[in-house]
Amino acid sequence: MHELMEVRRGIEVSGIVQGVGFRPYVYRLATERRLAGRIRNTPAGVDIEIQGDVQAVEDFVARITAEAPPLARVTEVRVRDLPCNGDRGFQIVESILGGAVHTLISPDVAICGDCLRELFDPGDRRYLYPFINCTNCGPRFTIMRDLPYDRALTSMATFPMCPECQREYDDPLDRRFHAQPNACWRCGPHVELWGAAGPKVDTTDSIAESAARLRDGSVVAVKGLGGFHLAVDATNQRAVEKLRQRKRRVGKPFAVMVRDLATAERFCEVDATARALLQQVQRPIVILPRRPDCTVPEAVAPGHRDLGLFLPYTPLHHLLFAAGGFTALVMTSANLSEEPIAIVNEEAAWRLQGIADWFLVHNREILLRCDDSVMRVSAGRSRQLRRSRGYVPAPILLAEELPRVLAVGGELKNTICLTDGRHAFLSQHIGDLENLESHRFFEEAVEHLRRVLEIEPRTIAHDLHPDYFSTRWALEQDGMCKVGVQHHHAHVASCMAENGLTGKVIGLALDGTGYGSDGHIWGGEVLLADYLDFERVAHIEYVPMPGGTAAIREPWRMAVSHLAHHFGGEAQRICAPLIRRGRESDVKLILRMLERGVNSPLTSSCGRLFDAVAALVGLREQVDYEAQAAIELEMIARDSTETRGYDFAIIEHGDHLIIGTRPMFEELLRDTERHIAASTISRRFHLGLVQVFTEIVIRLRARTGLDRVCLSGGTFQNLLLFERLVARLEAVGLRVFTHSEVPAGDGGISLGQAVIAAHRSSGT
Ligand code: ZN
Ligand code: ZN
């Protein structure tokens, strides 16, 4: 006779298991199998005790991860034996508070299919309610004050639930069981429409009213998940131009929210990978090639052949599109130029004076700003350009356990990073640390991330640039061990960490600006690197940057500098293409500046080399935003089918290689004299870079035996260069590692800083 053998097991589950419907899932699993016991949230995740027939208990343990709810991400399950007791039935019991918190927090995600159906169901009690959500969807990170993730510690604390919402919240079998932002028309937050001067607009339907203003071509500030957006009808050219003028944003592209996937496919080429990306619960902005018949006006993304599209992700977005009259809205972060995105109603109304005509606000507080994430697809893989809403604070999984480190990132596109064990937590996009508002946001982000992750690091990693805000901030922190990390070493280490590499690699770090160990401005670097140290084995030859940062804003200065460097007294004559455009006196001034070496720091930057070429082919003499000239140079290269690249020189100084640009410029100037198309010149320049970097890597492999290459730095956002170089390197048998989850640009360097500092501080 089969004897029923009873056992009791304790199961600790860690990962993203709170606020994602994990306990009701476990409850159902247990009650279906008639198992006894209990589950509770703990600072480390969830703790389950389960008792019953040994077969049923084992089956239960196996299923915990197998069919977990969509937002759950289990990283570890630990099982222990316990003595049986008299338990009958399964219970969800009170959370344990305090102690060291190791649980992972879910990012903010898009409304789920069930909630969307209820939103538009006239029979549902939440019909058209803009804050509908459940355990499978809605805000998390941005409404969270502290751990554990319980309503009292979120910005929903000020909305006591009505009896009906409370019943759902308490019912383990309900989709809204312990859904912390659970709310309805009776008890939850509400929207209001405000005029530009502040007063509330008297209307029974603020959303329909907002939609009407958008149809009229007005600029409406819309409060979202991680901050305010400025919205205009994306197909209304005058409205788009008005927004550009008011926001003082000349050329930088705006993101466009489209009503649905069909609209996205009418505007852009959407392949299978991009389609999946657009529909992910994170709802990133996806950069896609425009279709020739795209009806979105040029003013949305001047000079660009791509558009950044994303799908609606909050119930409020869906309601705006349903109220209708438009299929696409420009939805750009509500700020002035590079300041942080606005999150507080009054602050938004004040800061956006003269920009927004109307404000669609609500009274659910955003506790932490979080911009939209931006991605693209290349070589069949999705690539993060800006990793923020929807992805933060989910960790990057590391290959090895690391001590706790805070890394404070660079100056532009700043993010910070906290490591703990095998997890690296990258912050949301903090932005350019060039004004007081972003300094405050930086400090808030550090404080908030440290608190909700309960990580108290003793080591702090920073850039070598002495004047960066992040460096100065790091050096002011008392009682911390400080580790300075070179910018391009951080880029390469970031790529290594993301790919779980250990040991030594060949690293290509190409970007605009990074402070070098010799005090010059680096940016065209080939390193032999591991997590402890690096050797700079090759770089683009140094040229002066006349006027320092002015040379970044005015690419023609770099053209003059390169020509003067190579052709000396001849430069004046060779600069003719520039002079023809009325720059004669400017060129003379720069040549004098270079002669005397006034305010002309040396740079090996790859980005500045792109600038010089862009200016020489007559593409752009001034930029409105970082890397604009380089982006436009890549765009025009798409028109050419040229297969031959310009020559670069490889100059040997012992073991050190210098990439000489003189042969390239000689050929380029001959091409401009012969009126060769700019698209052809651009393509030859790109292909030349691919050749010379491939040649250098091949030489390094021969010298060192290393065959792993890491590509990092903002220049690799250039798809032509990136895809060609990957293909060439792989064709000669190298193993190429690239970024996907972490941005290749400066948004990714905090990860590299953190892993380097962690290894240095532990001496391994
Ligand atoms: Zn839902
Ligand atoms: Zn309610």
Ligand code: FE
């Ligand atoms: Fe960089």
